[in-house]
Amino acid sequence: MEVNNEFGGETGQSDLTLVVENHKILVSKSVLCIASPVFRAMLEGDYQEKTMSEIPLPGKIYEDFVEFLKCIYPDKLKKVTETNSYQLIPLAHEYQVKKIEKRCEKVFIQTVRKKHTIDVTELYRHIQLSETFALEDSKEVCIYLASENKLAQFLTAQEKYKISDASHNMIIKLALRRRELDSEDDKHLSLNTDRQAASVSSGFSFGTYPTEIACVFSAPTDYHSYTDDKVKFTLTGYIRENNSEAKGILRALRLSVRYTITERNIRSKLIQKLRDIKPEADAAEDFREEYSLLPEAIKLAVQNN
Incomplete structure (x- = not known):
C-alpha cells in the first residue's frame, strides 16, 4: 500500500493510520477528534476503534478523503470551492463537520445563482443534493429559482433527478402563484x-x-x-x-x-x-x-x- 505522510507522518506526530482504498494515511487522533464529533465518539468512546492503530474506511474515495483532511487540518485549512465542494459534502455530512457543511452550502447557493438560474435540471440536481444532506437554505433558494422557469421543464428535470414530492409540488405551486401575480399585474x-x-x-x-x-x-x-x-x-x-x-x-x-x-x-x-x-x-x-x-x-x- 502507498503511504501518505502529509498529515503528520513525516514529523512523527501521527498516532493513527486510516486505510482508504489502496492507501494508508497517517493522521493525528487529536485533530480528528477536535474536527469531528463522529471521530471523537469513535476514538474516545466505547468502540473497538478506540484501541486500534489502523482503521479501514471502506467505501471512501481516497482523493476525496485527502481533500477532506486538507480542509480540517489546522496547518492546511484548504478553502471550500466550487471545485471541491461536491467532493466534501458527503464526508462533511457523515462526520458532522458543520463548518464545512455550511461552507459547501454557501458555495452551492453561489453556484446556482451565478450559473444555473434558468437551468431547471441543474436546479433539481442541487435540490436532490440539498435533500440528501439536509441543506435547507440551499434547497429553498433552488426551489424559488426553479419556480421562475417554465412548467414544462419541471417534469423533464424530475425524470433525471428525483426530488421529494413535497419539493416538486412546492415548485409547481410557486410557479402557478407567480403566474397569478403576473395576470393581476397586467391589469x-x-x-x-x-x-x-x-x-x-x-x-x-x-x-x-x-x-x-x-x-x-x-x-x-x-x-x-x-x-x-x-x-x-x-x-x-x-x-x-x-x-x-x-x-x-x-x-x-x-x-x-x-x-x-x-x-x-x-x-x-x-x-x-x-x-x-x-x-x-x-x-x-x-x-x-x-x-x-x-x-x-x-x-x-x-x-x-
Whole structure:
C-alpha cells in the first residue's frame, strides 16, 4: 500500500493510520477528534476503534478523503470551492463537520445563482443534493429559482433527478402563484404602439395619498415587429395600491423585470424604497409572500445595500 505522510507522518506526530482504498494515511487522533464529533465518539468512546492503530474506511474515495483532511487540518485549512465542494459534502455530512457543511452550502447557493438560474435540471440536481444532506437554505433558494422557469421543464428535470414530492409540488405551486401575480399585474398596464407614444418619458412618483404609488415605465428604444413594420412602443403602468404602498412597489418591481425596462434609475429607486418599507402588521404576511416571489436578482439587489 502507498503511504501518505502529509498529515503528520513525516514529523512523527501521527498516532493513527486510516486505510482508504489502496492507501494508508497517517493522521493525528487529536485533530480528528477536535474536527469531528463522529471521530471523537469513535476514538474516545466505547468502540473497538478506540484501541486500534489502523482503521479501514471502506467505501471512501481516497482523493476525496485527502481533500477532506486538507480542509480540517489546522496547518492546511484548504478553502471550500466550487471545485471541491461536491467532493466534501458527503464526508462533511457523515462526520458532522458543520463548518464545512455550511461552507459547501454557501458555495452551492453561489453556484446556482451565478450559473444555473434558468437551468431547471441543474436546479433539481442541487435540490436532490440539498435533500440528501439536509441543506435547507440551499434547497429553498433552488426551489424559488426553479419556480421562475417554465412548467414544462419541471417534469423533464424530475425524470433525471428525483426530488421529494413535497419539493416538486412546492415548485409547481410557486410557479402557478407567480403566474397569478403576473395576470393581476397586467391589469395595471396599457400598451401603446404608435410612434407618438414612444416619446413618453420614464417616471417614478407618489400619488396624493401617503399609501398611493404611481409608477410610469417606458421603453422608447425597444422595437417590436408588427407584420412588416417596426414601431417603437412605450409601456405605461400606473400602480395604485390604496391600502398598501409596499404591495404597489412589489408590483412595480415585478413589472420592471417582466417587461425588461431599460431605465435603471426606475428600478434602483424602487429597490431603495422597498428597503425602507415596514408593512403594517395586518399586511405583513401578504408582503412576505409577495416579496419571496420576487425574482432572485431583485431580492439580492434589495439585500445588498
